[in-house]
Amino acid sequence: xxEKKKEIRYVGVKENLLFGLANAGQCFSYNMFTGSYLSxxxxxxxxIPPGAVATMLLVLGIWDTVNDPIMGGIVDKxxxxxxxxxxxxxxxPIPLAISTVLFWGGPLLLQNSRDxxxxxxxxxxxxxxxxxxxxxxxxxxxxxSAALSPSPSDRTRAIATxxxxxxxxxxxxxxxxxxxxIDMSNHGQIGWSLREVFAVCGLISAVFIVGLFSLAGLxxxxxxxxxxxxxSFFDAFRFIGKNKPLxxxxxSNVLGTVSxxxxxFGAFYYTEVLDFMSWSxxxxxxxxxxxxxxxxxxxxxxxxxxxxxxxxxxxIVPAVLGTIAFFCGMRHYxxxxxxxxxxxxxxxxxxVFDAYNSVVSTEMIGDTVDYMEWKTGMRNEGMAFSVLTFVxxxxxxxxxxxxxxxxxxxxxxxxxxxxxxxxxxxVSNCTEAFGRPTxxxxxxxxxxxxxxxxxxxxxxxxxxxxxGDRLREIREEMRLRREAAAVTPTEVLTDERG
Numbered sequence: 062x063x064e065k066k067k068e069i070r071y072v073g074v075k076e077n078l079l080f081g082l083a084n085a086g087q088c089f090s091y092n093m094f095t096g097s098y099l100s101x102x103x104x105x106x107x108x109i110p111p112g113a114v115a116t117m118l119l120v121l122g123i124w125d126t127v128n129d130p131i132m133g134g135i136v137d138k139x140x141x142x143x144x145x146x147x148x149x150x151x152x153x154p155i156p157l158a159i160s161t162v163l164f165w166g167g168p169l170l171l172q173n174s175r176d177x178x179x180x181x182x183x184x185x186x187x188x189x190x191x192x193x194x195x196x197x198x199x200x201x202x203x204x205x206s207a208a209l210s211p212s213p214s215d216r217t218r219a220i221a222t223x224x225x226x227x228x229x230x231x232x233x234x235x236x237x238x239x240x241x242x243i244d245m246s247n248h249g250q251i252g253w254s255l256r257e258v259f260a261v262c263g264l265i266s267a268v269f270i271v272g273l274f275s276l277a278g279l280x281x282x283x284x285x286x287x288x289x290x291x292x293s294f295f296d297a298f299r300f301i302g303k304n305k306p307l308x309x310x311x312x313s314n315v316l317g318t319v320s321x322x323x324x325x326f327g328a329f330y331y332t333e334v335l336d337f338m339s340w341s342x343x344x345x346x347x348x349x350x351x352x353x354x355x356x357x358x359x360x361x362x363x364x365x366x367x368x369x370x371x372x373x374x375x376x377i378v379p380a381v382l383g384t385i386a387f388f389c390g391m392r393h394y395x396x397x398x399x400x401x402x403x404x405x406x407x408x409x410x411x412x413v414f415d416a417y418n419s420v421v422s423t424e425m426i427g428d429t430v431d432y433m434e435w436k437t438g439m440r441n442e443g444m445a446f447s448v449l450t451f452v453x454x455x456x457x458x459x460x461x462x463x464x465x466x467x468x469x470x471x472x473x474x475x476x477x478x479x480x481x482x483x484x485x486x487x488v489s490n491c492t493e494a495f496g497r498p499t500x501x502x503x504x505x506x507x508x509x510x511x512x513x514x515x516x517x518x519x520x521x522x523x524x525x526x527x528x529g530d531r532l533r534e535i536r537e538e539m540r541l542r543r544e545a546a547a548v549t550p551t552e553v554l555t556d557e558r559g
Contacts, residue, residue: 071210079276081222086273088231090161090266100465101328106255107168108477108487113181115466122458132200146201150278153198158267160191165263168256207427208285224419225356236345240338307429309521317518318456323511325464330503333491335397347405351412359420368421369528375418376519382407383512394504428527431539471502
């Protein structure tokens with residue numbers, strides 16, 4: 062009887078695939094907002110000084126620490142006949158798509174303006190609007206990964222599918238489309254300016270949002286029964302303070318923030334040192350191969366290591382790889398035939414562990430939800446997964462802010478010139494700092510600096526207790542509770558095939 066229970070599957074293949082495709086559509090847009098391109102877009106394309114960009118990202122990064130938990134609290138108080146998560150997923154795609162187009166179209170709309178204040182205001186307003194609608198969809202989406210099934214194996218499959226498809230399809234924007242178009246624009250192979258490149262990519266992203274992200278609200282079900290007791294809005298915030306495992310995950314991510322500056326400096330390294338952004342496409346594809354291997358082996362690895370152990374390993378491996386890469390290219394960072402093979406090997410190996418981390422980090426948040434339900438009888442997916450989203454965004458915003466602020470300190474500057482037709486053009490310049498050329502510092506902050514600082518994120522996991530027998534006992538008890546409360550499974554796998 063016990064064996065038969067373990068074979069119950071609540072989420073069918075089709076629904077699992079649609080859940081993953083929705084994340085791919087969302088990430089197609091979101092990947093353009095990461096540090097790799099955001100700083101490059103604001104500084105080099107929009108012509109906004111690094112200090113102003115860094116300040117904006119810092120301010121809105123702080124706002125994210127409040128914004129996401131607020132959204133999580135609202136989600137946890139939502140009760141409709143469609144569930145508490147799906148209503149948001151049904152409403153968000155169209156306004157999110159519109160705000161994406163307006164954000165990336167800013168430099169094109171203001172291409173004849175030298176009014177810096179106007180540009181900065183547009184940057185703040187367009188980013189804030191996009192961020193609002195993104196949060197409105199992102200928190201419910203990842204909360205759905207814990208509510209779509211009472212089965213932990215279903216959740217692992219759903220998360221792995223979403224992460225894989227978001228990397229494969231969602232990565233098209235930043236792995237293929239943007240780098241290739243940037244190089245073609247810079248080398249005069251197409252008649253588009255960088256402003257037009259980003260505007261077109263923003264429009265394509267909007268199409269993916271409407272076409273794919275909408276699938277989650279339309280076709281994915283909520284199956285885990287929610288508590289019926291009405292809780293106050295502030296109870297949702299107190300939930301975080303009572304959830305020690307969740308607090309430790311937050312602390313680990315905060316300590317690992319500086320490690321994310323690699324994305325910022327990577328974009329500038331490829332464009333300013335190697336003068337070929339498309340190298341990032343090739344290297345990302347190599348990393349994708351590693352990611353595919355990681356997704357294929359995650360089940361086997363999880364039989365050998367628990368999530369806490371994998372979280373620690375996922376911090377150590379990038380540190381080792383980044384340090385080795387730096388020393389291999391320390392004297393040859395301008396020679397593509399030296400650094401590209403080095404980064405390729407690094408990306409192939411790190412891609413495997415990035416795949417593990419993408420699944421493990423989401424599962425660990427789900428474990429903290431189960432832990433609080435086991436402890437208090439209340440489920441707070443909205444609040445818990447708002448932590449996952451805001452910590453991820455906070456890391457991105459703060460690291461991009463820090464990386465952008467460091468650009469002038471290492472000798473990187475951007476100036477503006479007015480062309481005969483009245484169009485304002487930005488021109489970048491690399492000088493030197495601390496006795497070393499700017500190009501050297503771009504390499505260092507791309508490799509060894511984030512590698513070493515990322516080790517700080519290990520510290521909180523020494524105090525993390527959701528592991529081993531304790532976690533297995535909680536999961537087993539919650540499995541029995543959920544299966545008793547859940548609706549009829551969509552698919553039941555048994556040993557008997559009729």
